[in-house]
Amino acid sequence: MIQESDVATWIYVVHLTRPAAVASPTDEESAAIDRHFVWLQQACSAGTVRLAGPATDGAFGIVIFEAADETVARSFMADDPAVCAGVMTAELHPFHVSLEHLPCV
Numbered sequence: 001m002i003q004e005s006d007v008a009t010w011i012y013v014v015h016l017t018r019p020a021a022v023a024s025p026t027d028e029e030s031a032a033i034d035r036h037f038v039w040l041q042q043a044c045s046a047g048t049v050r051l052a053g054p055a056t057d058g059a060f061g062i063v064i065f066e067a068a069d070e071t072v073a074r075s076f077m078a079d080d081p082a083v084c085a086g087v088m089t090a091e092l093h094p095f096h097v098s099l100e101h102l103p104c105v
Contacts, residue, residue: 022058035081
């Protein structure tokens with residue numbers, strides 16, 4: 001079991017391989033993006049993903065998530081269905097959350 005102190009925060013930035021897919025995705029691109037979204041929803045529900053979403057201009061998307069180390073983080077990123085399908089490219093960076101708005105209890 002991973003202890004909270006053993007978990008690091010990571011960010012990966014995704015870019016569509018074909019920028020025109022923002023406005024007019026092919027059926028294959030659309031299916032891969034749908035799988036990407038469902039996969040991220042599941043990872044969010046599991047507590048792995050802290051935040052994910054696209055820039056509204058379609059320039060990029062980000063996924064902020066937790067993983068024990070860089071190997072696990074790279075594996076998580078590589079397993080993203082849109083990355084696997086070649087619809088998106090991804091780059092990984094270690095990330096430190098300095099500020100986070102939490103709901104009042």
